[in-house]
Amino acid sequence: MANYGPISYQIDLDAKGKQLSALTLDHSDDANAYTALSIPIAIIANGEGPTVLLVAGNHGNEYEGQVALREFVRQADVSDISGRIIVIPSLNMPAVRADVRVSPLDGVNLNRVFPGSSDAGPTAAIAGFVNDIVLPVCDAGVDIHTGGAEASLIPLAYVCRGGGDAVFAASVELAEAFATPWIYSEAGVTGGIDPEARRHRVAFFCTELGGGARLGAETTEIARCGVRNMLRYLGVLSGEVESKAATRCRYVTDAHARQLISPASGFLELLCELGETVSAGQDVAIVHPLENAFAEPTLLTAPDDGVVMTVRTTARVSQGDIVLDTAQEVGRAALFA
Ligand SMILES: [Zn+2]
Structure with a gap:
């Protein structure tokens, strides 16, 4: 058992095979005096290849990515993998349980508190675990968002600039393999997971797939196909990139x-x-x-x-x-x- 602030975990980042585990977040307040909250994490590793991080549930009321990543883990066959896939399908589990955007434990927005730290409350600890333990071993990744309860977006990938031209270009190509209909390049929100991924020189992007407090069938399918195609593009998952990925992406920028x-x-x-x-x-x-x-x-x-x-x-x-x-x-x- 290892510890990162209030988080304890048993996963072995170097083990081969399919590990289904959970981080344990210790927390105590008036509503939860003695709580050990589980945040599911899976590692699927086999042979040689890149390490890819798949995250969803950064905001608790965004559903498509959570469903797609849980399903991916259930269905993944280790023999189809060349490399290592780290899947955290409901990263902000306190917010997921409450079906809200930000953590009810401390009112902090997980996607505004990166790089996080081990000693600044439960939400900062979740961010810090990703930043300090997970991202340093990753080559590529995606964080799957939606518009949440109050907004809906056309399906798009946010690719933040920074981290150098080569990492930005690799991130755009990764988003093109994921094949959201739109790709949006932006400066990146301070405290978001993606600027920190860039600092670790990880090819990384976030998606926005629908929203409006709904779990859409079409947007969930984009997440399912996108994850598989991104992994195939990287050579981590066997098989050809599916034909849907040939859909031409359209581009916008924050400018x-x-x-x-x-x-x-x-x-x-x-x-x-x-x-x-x-x-x-x-x-x-x-x-x-x-x-x-x-x-x-x-x-x-x-x-x-x-x-x-x-x-x-x-x-x-x-x-x-x-x-x-x-x-x-x-x-x-x-x-x-
Ligand atoms: Zn979000």
Whole structure:
């Protein structure tokens, strides 16, 4: 048994075969005086090859990746593997159990606390375990997100810049093998898992696959196929990349993306669909006042020409909430500009 702050674990990173195990997170508060919470982890290793990290459940109410990775582990045959796959399908298990975005143990957003540490609370310890124990042995990886309870996104891969040109290019190619319909290059959110993966020079990306508090069949299938194709592309899983992966990816960057933020609170009526192409100034949403019942609603217009990448999925909106994001499609070369 090894320890990392409040986390204890029995996994052997160097063992061959299929290990199904769990990290144990010790925690004590008013709701859970003496709790040893399990965070499932699997390692599948055979022969020689790269080490790949597969993560989901970084936010607790994002489901597609959790389902796809659990299924992958159940079905994986060690004899099909050349290398090592580390799977943590519900990384933020405290938030998964509560069906919320951030951990109910300390109110911390796991994807804003990387690189984490062993002595700054339970969520920082989960991040620190990944950063200090897992990422240093990895060559490639993916963290599968969705829009959660309040937003839905067109299926895309976020590839953060940084870590050097070669690692960024390898990450883009990895995302292309995963074959989300869209690939989005961005600066990366401070505290996210992906900038830290880059610091470890791991080819890495995050996905956003749907959302809106739903588990979508189509988006779950993208996750299932994406994981297999990414592993086949790396040579870690036997077999050919499936034909779906030949789907041409389309590209956007944060330099060509705009947010539409609600100026008021109220009921949100969306006038456009996810994935729709809109023009600057086009009517895209109405915010109906909440308490000033007979006041005129506020009409919101598209901030720019582009494809609607993200929409808010709740009927209620508060001042400051993002109503939608638009982004202009760019050529692949623009990712590297
Ligand atoms: Zn997320």
